[in-house]
Amino acid sequence: MDWMTTPEGWIALLTLTVLEIVLGIDNIVFISILAGKLAPEERGRARRIGLILAMLMRIVLLLSITWVMRLTAPLFAVVGQEISGRDLILIVGGLFLLAKSTHEIHEKLEGEEGHASAGVAASFASVIVQIMLLDVVFSLDSVITAVGMAEDVAVMIVAVVAAVAVMFVSSGPIAVFVERHPTVKMLALSFLLLIGVSLVAEGFDQHIPKGYIYFAMGFSVFVEMINLRVRAKAHPVHLHQAYSE
Numbered sequence: 001m002d003w004m005t006t007p008e009g010w011i012a013l014l015t016l017t018v019l020e021i022v023l024g025i026d027n028i029v030f031i032s033i034l035a036g037k038l039a040p041e042e043r044g045r046a047r048r049i050g051l052i053l054a055m056l057m058r059i060v061l062l063l064s065i066t067w068v069m070r071l072t073a074p075l076f077a078v079v080g081q082e083i084s085g086r087d088l089i090l091i092v093g094g095l096f097l098l099a100k101s102t103h104e105i106h107e108k109l110e111g112e113e114g115h116a117s118a119g120v121a122a123s124f125a126s127v128i129v130q131i132m133l134l135d136v137v138f139s140l141d142s143v144i145t146a147v148g149m150a151e152d153v154a155v156m157i158v159a160v161v162a163a164v165a166v167m168f169v170s171s172g173p174i175a176v177f178v179e180r181h182p183t184v185k186m187l188a189l190s191f192l193l194l195i196g197v198s199l200v201a202e203g204f205d206q207h208i209p210k211g212y213i214y215f216a217m218g219f220s221v222f223v224e225m226i227n228l229r230v231r232a233k234a235h236p237v238h239l240h241q242a243y244s245e
Contacts (some may be wrong), residue, residue: 012214020142020145031047031131051168061139065144090147091199097193098197100140101192108185108186148198
């Protein structure tokens with residue numbers, strides 16, 4: 001628990017937890033919508049199971065990825081650059097974040113409303129299976145983001161558990177806030193682009209100090225807070241939801 005004695009450890013924990021919460025709103029939305037296909041008495045149980053599965057999936061993926069990150073022996077070389085198992089995870093993970101965030105931005109702005117939730121059968125088993133499959137997809141970007149932002153696996157796990165706990169208790173108000181201020185969601189997705197670039201650079205042994213990334217994110221959030229204050233009465237853009245009623 002050495003991270004608890006350093007300011008950077010606490011900054012990483014706070015930043016990562018907030019980012020996990022904002023990015024996890026989509027997770028909450030699709031769980032709620034898929035659970036809404038069930039009978040009223042089963043919806044609460046399906047939502048709780050979905051959130052617990054999301055948290056467990058993230059922790060398992062974190063532990064497996066951080067284990068692979070220890071594989072530092074070179075596997076092959078690309079144009080004179082030796083690539084180890086760790087480098088491969090960082091490069092592939094960074095490219096995944098770049099592709100996923102770009103796709104998400106397109107889906108939110110130009111995607112078809114509700115196209116993904118139309119084909120889910122309304123039985124408890126099918127809804128839980130669908131939630132599990134989607135948790136894998138949503139967990140991947142969450143876990144890779146954690147790897148890109150924090151050095152210590154304990155920080156990553158604490159941030160994931162804290163984010164899920166906050167969403168468990170107050171997912172409604174957070175979802176309403178993000179719905180009212182869609183630029184917050186776009187900003188979080190743009191942070192994924194930044195983290196993706198830093199992971200690819202790290203995979204090619206070009207280290208970008210985390211402090212620069214935290215500063216860029218913090219400054220962007222500061223500017224956005226001013227924007228929200230100045231344009232409080234403006235009508236927000238409606239983001240398209242793949243999962244909707």
